[in-house]
Amino acid sequence: MLGNFWQEQKIALIAIVAVVVAVFSSVVIVPETEQAVVVRVGEPVRVINRFAPKTDFGSTGAGLSLRIPFLERLVRIDKRMMTVDMERQQVLSAEQLRLEVDAFARFRIIDPVKMVRTAGSTERVKEQLQPIFSSVLRQELGKRTFQSLLTADRGVAMKEIREGLDRQAREYGAQVIDVQIKRADLPEGALESAFSRMQAAREQEATTIRAQGQKSAQIIRAEAEARAANIYAQSFGKDPGFYDFYRAMQSYDYTFANKDGQSTIIISPDNDYLRQFKGH
Amino acid sequence: MSTYPSYNSVMKTVGDAIARGVLAMAGRRSPWGGGDKNDPESSGGSGSGDPAGDGDGQAETPPPSGEAPRGPRNPWLPQGEQRPRRSAGIEDIFRPREPGTQRGGPGGGGGSGFPRLPQRAGGKSWFPIIMGGVALVWLLVTTTHMVGPKEQGIVTTFGKYSHTIDPGVSLTLPWPIQNVSVTDVTSIKRDTIPEGDTEKLMLTSDQNLVDLSYLVRWNINNLKLFTFQLADPEQTVREVAEAAMRASVAEVTLQEAMGGAGRAQIEQNVRQRMQAILDAYRSGVLIQGVEIKKADPPGKVIGAFQQVTAAQQDAQRDLSNAQAWAQQLLARAQGDATAFDKVFEQYKLAPEVTKRRMYYETMERVLSSNDKVVVEANGVTSYLPLPEVKRRQQQQQAAPAPGGQ
Numbered sequence: 001m002l003g004n005f006w007q008e009q010k011i012a013l014i015a016i017v018a019v020v021v022a023v024f025s026s027v028v029i030v031p032e033t034e035q036a037v038v039v040r041v042g043e044p045v046r047v048i049n050r051f052a053p054k055t056d057f058g059s060t061g062a063g064l065s066l067r068i069p070f071l072e073r074l075v076r077i078d079k080r081m082m083t084v085d086m087e088r089q090q091v092l093s094a095e096q097l098r099l100e101v102d103a104f105a106r107f108r109i110i111d112p113v114k115m116v117r118t119a120g121s122t123e124r125v126k127e128q129l130q131p132i133f134s135s136v137l138r139q140e141l142g143k144r145t146f147q148s149l150l151t152a153d154r155g156v157a158m159k160e161i162r163e164g165l166d167r168q169a170r171e172y173g174a175q176v177i178d179v180q181i182k183r184a185d186l187p188e189g190a191l192e193s194a195f196s197r198m199q200a201a202r203e204q205e206a207t208t209i210r211a212q213g214q215k216s217a218q219i220i221r222a223e224a225e226a227r228a229a230n231i232y233a234q235s236f237g238k239d240p241g242f243y244d245f246y247r248a249m250q251s252y253d254y255t256f257a258n259k260d261g262q263s264t265i266i267i268s269p270d271n272d273y274l275r276q277f278k279g280h
Numbered sequence: 281m282s283t284y285p286s287y288n289s290v291m292k293t294v295g296d297a298i299a300r301g302v303l304a305m306a307g308r309r310s311p312w313g314g315g316d317k318n319d320p321e322s323s324g325g326s327g328s329g330d331p332a333g334d335g336d337g338q339a340e341t342p343p344p345s346g347e348a349p350r351g352p353r354n355p356w357l358p359q360g361e362q363r364p365r366r367s368a369g370i371e372d373i374f375r376p377r378e379p380g381t382q383r384g385g386p387g388g389g390g391g392s393g394f395p396r397l398p399q400r401a402g403g404k405s406w407f408p409i410i411m412g413g414v415a416l417v418w419l420l421v422t423t424t425h426m427v428g429p430k431e432q433g434i435v436t437t438f439g440k441y442s443h444t445i446d447p448g449v450s451l452t453l454p455w456p457i458q459n460v461s462v463t464d465v466t467s468i469k470r471d472t473i474p475e476g477d478t479e480k481l482m483l484t485s486d487q488n489l490v491d492l493s494y495l496v497r498w499n500i501n502n503l504k505l506f507t508f509q510l511a512d513p514e515q516t517v518r519e520v521a522e523a524a525m526r527a528s529v530a531e532v533t534l535q536e537a538m539g540g541a542g543r544a545q546i547e548q549n550v551r552q553r554m555q556a557i558l559d560a561y562r563s564g565v566l567i568q569g570v571e572i573k574k575a576d577p578p579g580k581v582i583g584a585f586q587q588v589t590a591a592q593q594d595a596q597r598d599l600s601n602a603q604a605w606a607q608q609l610l611a612r613a614q615g616d617a618t619a620f621d622k623v624f625e626q627y628k629l630a631p632e633v634t635k636r637r638m639y640y641e642t643m644e645r646v647l648s649s650n651d652k653v654v655v656e657a658n659g660v661t662s663y664l665p666l667p668e669v670k671r672r673q674q675q676q677q678a679a680p681a682p683g684g685q
Contacts, residue, residue: 031440032441033507057505060440080509083511083515083519104519150485154527181523181527185482198578199583202585205591206584217598217599220603221606224606227610227613231613242635245638253642256649256650257649263651265651267647269654
């Protein structure tokens, strides 16, 4: 059956196959996430779905495109935002303090033709950017003190690193969008001394807290005594003479009366207590 | 492509089903069976190859019982050839046709390479029907898309973004033209950093270290951007979280980082920072929240921190003691003063009498409980051992009582 058909329609079939092959080799699909450089015998001639900042997805050049079969070759390049990670490395700050720094940069290929000419592939771009990244970072962080890196200057530093890196990345047709310092930390050895510093600080804090507590306690006691004195003075000041007598009586009571007869009191008959003894 | 995992298997099953149906139909018209030799169709079939033949169906269709001893015969063969034949084995079916077999027909020779099954099938040929069925299933599977309530789908036409489909059933063009990738957008993803129980130390503004772990909750708020904008969005979220967290922690002191109010401030800062960065990337990610799960001093110095807590408690204890003592003292002073005031009031009414009364009462108490010796004054120097001896004796008898001067 089919053989028969083949025999009869040989030419037509071959023609169909040829057309299909021609279509498949001249029509290319470029997805939204890629841009493609068309290389005609070694020379980049045009870009399909080139990155354009303001274009919304759907109105880009993605989708079906034509090329001249066999003559033109497609180099596909990621259109999305990509990341260059900088390996953790030690950087010297302005005051010669060693810092351990982790950072990443986000970039995008904005000039695919240039990129194809200079680097060839996005992987190569990343490889090229990495040493540049770390040298720019060293330069920038070397201008700053560690303390300033921890706070306000961090943003400024990152911005300047971004600009420095971006200048160089343009050579590869890439645009650096953002640089973020993930960590800016003390290296392993300094960590130990940081710990002992923290420990000493805590111990100092503990001692201070104890001393402060004792001080406050003392003040509270003194204040109470003062107030008590005030209360006494107000009350007893009404008649110092009577107070003297009253308090003496209390004192005699306390000193002599409450112990069980252990004192020997020698009284002169002239004593006021024995006044009536004399009987006159 | 991953959207159609069982695509092939579906096609296969459906294809089989169609094949079975076709066979069944053929079977109803089957010329086999007892006494069917005179059927015009069977006798007319001369082997010219025109009605393509159900011959291959023999493998699947059991031979009718009426012809049991001789086995099924091919009704299209010329009547004269009555020699018994065995039923077709699997080798027969797939064996390439050799020129000169009894089935000989035109087209036998050239069809080399193709298995015979698809070539010679029902009615005229059921190959197109299978293909039609497969195409239908393929259309059905690749044009209708079920999108769940939490999901959205991105439709691309030859790789180019076309539109986003919302939950429900949607129609698109079939697969190689349009592709749909469905993603869960509304459910919130949680990234815990660091994963596991490892210690993650961060520097605070006073150059102390704090062991921090936190949770980032986010979801996709623009699937289109999320799909096309970033090379690795999930990893990006994590990295941005890390950078934002370190930057925020570096702005506060250790105390603030560990304390309640400072924590809330950090969480707020990190969230805003992350959102700003991710918006600048046009990532289509919405940060729902950042929660600090733990902010502790590093394990190595935790003892020193506990000492501080102990010191705080010591100080608190000292303070409480002092306050108690002060209360006591004041109460005592107030009591004394009030007592004096009361007595003084009465004293004022009759000073002389009150004074003497108090004097005598006190002397009574004092002298009644002590040894007393009344000595004539002026030059009396007498040795008085008796009371002393007596007292010593009493003391020895009365156990070692306190106050033995």
